[in-house]
Amino acid sequence: MRSLRAICLAASLAAIISGCAPVREDRKIQFSADGRNVAFQHGAEGVFVADAKGRGLRKIFTPAKDTLAVGSPLFSPADGRLIFTTARAADSNAHAPKSPFDPAGAVHDRRAVVYTCWLRGDKEGDEPEELFSARCDHVGYVAANLAVRWHPRGDRVLFLDDVGDGKHGVFTFDLATQAKSPISTHRSAAVIFDWAPDNEHLVCVRAGEGAGIWIGKPGAEGWWHVSGSDALAAAELPSAIERLRATAPAWSKDGRFAFVTHSPAEEQGGAGKHLLHAADLATRKVATLESSDRPFREPRWCADGRLGVVHASSLRVVMGGKVGPAFPSRPVRHFAGWSADGKHLALVAHDFDAREADGWMALLFAPDPLARDVVVVAPGGADTPGREALSGVRVTFPHWSPTENKLSFWGTFTPSHRSWLGAAMGSALRPGDPAAVIDLSTGKLTWMPVSPAEMAQVGHYHMLKRDHAEAWRWYERARAGEAKAGARPPAAEDFSFFEYHCLTKLGRHEEAKAKLEQWRGSFAPSFGDAVRVAPVLQVFQLGGRSAEDMFKELAGPDALSGQMLRDLYQGEVFLSLGAAEDGAAHFRAGAEAAKTHEGRLSRTVLLAQMLLARKKWHEYARVMKSLLPLVLKWYDPNKLDAFPASTDGATLQQAALIATAGVTLLPLTDREVLDACAADDLEACLPLLEALADKSTSSLTRSGSHVILYAVARKLGRDVERRKALDVLRKLDATLTEENLDERARAGRAALRAGTLALLNLVGAP
Numbered sequence: 001m002r003s004l005r006a007i008c009l010a011a012s013l014a015a016i017i018s019g020c021a022p023v024r025e026d027r028k029i030q031f032s033a034d035g036r037n038v039a040f041q042h043g044a045e046g047v048f049v050a051d052a053k054g055r056g057l058r059k060i061f062t063p064a065k066d067t068l069a070v071g072s073p074l075f076s077p078a079d080g081r082l083i084f085t086t087a088r089a090a091d092s093n094a095h096a097p098k099s100p101f102d103p104a105g106a107v108h109d110r111r112a113v114v115y116t117c118w119l120r121g122d123k124e125g126d127e128p129e130e131l132f133s134a135r136c137d138h139v140g141y142v143a144a145n146l147a148v149r150w151h152p153r154g155d156r157v158l159f160l161d162d163v164g165d166g167k168h169g170v171f172t173f174d175l176a177t178q179a180k181s182p183i184s185t186h187r188s189a190a191v192i193f194d195w196a197p198d199n200e201h202l203v204c205v206r207a208g209e210g211a212g213i214w215i216g217k218p219g220a221e222g223w224w225h226v227s228g229s230d231a232l233a234a235a236e237l238p239s240a241i242e243r244l245r246a247t248a249p250a251w252s253k254d255g256r257f258a259f260v261t262h263s264p265a266e267e268q269g270g271a272g273k274h275l276l277h278a279a280d281l282a283t284r285k286v287a288t289l290e291s292s293d294r295p296f297r298e299p300r301w302c303a304d305g306r307l308g309v310v311h312a313s314s315l316r317v318v319m320g321g322k323v324g325p326a327f328p329s330r331p332v333r334h335f336a337g338w339s340a341d342g343k344h345l346a347l348v349a350h351d352f353d354a355r356e357a358d359g360w361m362a363l364l365f366a367p368d369p370l371a372r373d374v375v376v377v378a379p380g381g382a383d384t385p386g387r388e389a390l391s392g393v394r395v396t397f398p399h400w401s402p403t404e405n406k407l408s409f410w411g412t413f414t415p416s417h418r419s420w421l422g423a424a425m426g427s428a429l430r431p432g433d434p435a436a437v438i439d440l441s442t443g444k445l446t447w448m449p450v451s452p453a454e455m456a457q458v459g460h461y462h463m464l465k466r467d468h469a470e471a472w473r474w475y476e477r478a479r480a481g482e483a484k485a486g487a488r489p490p491a492a493e494d495f496s497f498f499e500y501h502c503l504t505k506l507g508r509h510e511e512a513k514a515k516l517e518q519w520r521g522s523f524a525p526s527f528g529d530a531v532r533v534a535p536v537l538q539v540f541q542l543g544g545r546s547a548e549d550m551f552k553e554l555a556g557p558d559a560l561s562g563q564m565l566r567d568l569y570q571g572e573v574f575l576s577l578g579a580a581e582d583g584a585a586h587f588r589a590g591a592e593a594a595k596t597h598e599g600r601l602s603r604t605v606l607l608a609q610m611l612l613a614r615k616k617w618h619e620y621a622r623v624m625k626s627l628l629p630l631v632l633k634w635y636d637p638n639k640l641d642a643f644p645a646s647t648d649g650a651t652l653q654q655a656a657l658i659a660t661a662g663v664t665l666l667p668l669t670d671r672e673v674l675d676a677c678a679a680d681d682l683e684a685c686l687p688l689l690e691a692l693a694d695k696s697t698s699s700l701t702r703s704g705s706h707v708i709l710y711a712v713a714r715k716l717g718r719d720v721e722r723r724k725a726l727d728v729l730r731k732l733d734a735t736l737t738e739e740n741l742d743e744r745a746r747a748g749r750a751a752l753r754a755g756t757l758a759l760l761n762l763v764g765a766p
Contacts, residue, residue, distance in 0.1 A: 020109030023140025035403030078154030300337030432457025
């Protein structure tokens with residue numbers, strides 16, 4: 001999973017460079033104490049409640065436009081009341097930036113805020129009322145749901161407040177008297193707090209002076225500074241608050257707790273040591289269970305006293321003070337812990353085969369290793385692989401009901417394969433983000449979408465599962481929701497192409513045709529999205545042209561690049577629905593029906609990409625016989641040689657041609673692909689490849705075209721053409737030999753795959 005680690009490293013480096021102490025949002029869907037109801041915040045959409053089966057979904061609060069973050073609602077331990085927080089900038093004149101969408105929770109940079117705590121009563125129809133306001137120096141306290149907690153009796157609210165000098169303290173707000181009072185004398189630059197299971201001891205985790213875990217009774221002396229906890233745990237994001245969250249103890253019902261710490265390496269660049277500890281509140285004894293150069297995370301206790309923890313992307317279970325072997329599963333993304341009765345455990349694992357990425361040849365798309373998860377449920381003994389309870393979506397914030405065998409989570413339909421060109425130009429497929437609850441006893445899955453766009457995303461999930469009739473019902477609900485709202489959704493949220501594919505699978509071809517025309521009329525790449533790649537676009541801002549003018553020309557529907565953007569979007573849909581075969585049929589018919597050279601060229605490229613995705617090498621070679629004449633007819637090396645110094649329309653279209661058709665030809669350098677191709681198809685391609693190589697003038701196109709020509713000529717035993725291509729390549733690179741050419745070509749394809757992933761992570765998912 002090297003690619004996964006690289007992505008996480010890139011995120012951490014970006015955060016370090018920004019120097020903004022990033023904190024990730026906590027979007028956990030909360031259950032009430034009796035397990036009968038759920039509540040969640042959905043950012044700008046508001047705060048919602050429903051029963052534990054997802055029924056009766058209702059919005060109870062809409063945040064103001066200047067809201068920076070909303071904390072997850074928390075149910076009272078005594079009844080059905082709930083509290084939540086909203087944050088606004090402490091500087092009322094400051095701009096309130098929107099954090100980009102991230103299924104794992106938006107990342108917030110450090111910013112001083114004033115936050116408000118709201119109380120919603122337990123009677124149906126009760127509206128949230130403002131309780132009090134407080135300050136803190138980081139919006140992350142609210143976003144990560146760290147600012148407030150109920151008192152176990154439900155008569156007070158504990159909250160964090162800025163006490164000056166860059167420090168925070170914990171206070172109480174009495175619901176009856178509305179009086180505020182400090183709960184302890186602890187003051188820290190960064191602090192988080194919660195109750196121990198006995199509901200008598202408060203737990204504070206502090207950074208700075210006196211760093212570590214402190215446990216005591218409010219108002220009493222003799223707080224326990226837990227031995228060894230001062231070396232705060234390492235965290236995904238480099239901020240004090242994130243390290244406090246990673247260090248926070250996980251409790252068993254009988255008063256034991258586990259926590260993680262990290263001792264930095266003495267030498268620069270070393271990994272240091274990550275330690276897993278177990279402690280007992282009653283005896284105040286602390287034991288180190290295991291030390292490793294790789295981190296521990298998400299410790300969770302079972303009702304019978306076992307402890308589970310994620311270590312090196314594997315679940316490990318501690319029994320009798322010993323850390324057991326890795327639980328048999330794919331790499332673990334999240335460990336939800338055990339059900340309330342201890343009979344089942346649940347984890348979220350990566351649903352991705354790294355071998356797919358290593359051999360991926362449809363190079364206009366990149367497989368996203370983070371796109372899909374699988375929820376694995378196993379018997380509580382954790383000694384069998386368990387069963388897959390859910391797959392097909394990105395699963396975040398899994399959370400057990402306190403009373404039943406139910407799991408809440410966010411299920412994000414994320415494109416499994418992304419077009420790097422589409423992402424850069426603002427035309428890529430959008431992910432969705434509906435809340436859900438799954439009953440693991442029955443397998444019943446209940447979605448809680450809050451908008452027509454999310455209803456459509458549930459439809460996409462059912463399309464992926466081949467339940468086209470159920471998908472259509474969700475699409476109809478989404479359209480009804482749009483009609484009720486009375487506003488046309490933005491083009492980026494239009495799902496007409498999904499409807500077209502669904503209707504096609506249902507055999508409703510006339511309706512499908514109408515949906516396809518609707519989509520063609522509504523699809524429009526967004527320059528507003530494309531500006532996310534401003535550093536990339538700078539290279540095009542030459543010759544006095546603005547990036548916006550350049551973008552409009554590239555995205556024009558009559559241009560090759562504009563046609564390609566539309567076809568790449570369609571390709572993302574087919575690949576993300578596991579329907580590359582349907583995609584091949586769609587693009588084959590489209591190429592035959594195309595009325596323009598641009599349309600025929602673009603759809604032939606996409607047909608080849610769908611065949612490459614399915615490893616249909618034999619059919620791919622046949623398509624190359626059709627693609628090469630189209631490329632030769634359209635290719636103008638004189639225009640391309642002027643790029644990027646010139647960005648006129650003709651030059652941009654030549655760049656689009658090389659970036660798409662050129663990449664589509666690269667698999668012809670792979671021996672496995674060539675071995676599966678029919679000799680007569682390759683024979684037909686050879687003179688066309690010679691013509692393309694002879695026509696190329698820049699070093700990039702000459703090198704690429706001659707490498708392809710060399711590989712095909714060698715496969716066919718055509719020594720004259722092979723030697724001719726090799727002579728040209730040696731003039732371009734004197735170190736090149738026949739012995740190392742294959743390895744160079746393989747490395748080039750790998751570099752292209754890595755580069756596309758890097759670009760996708762630079763621009764971010766839409």
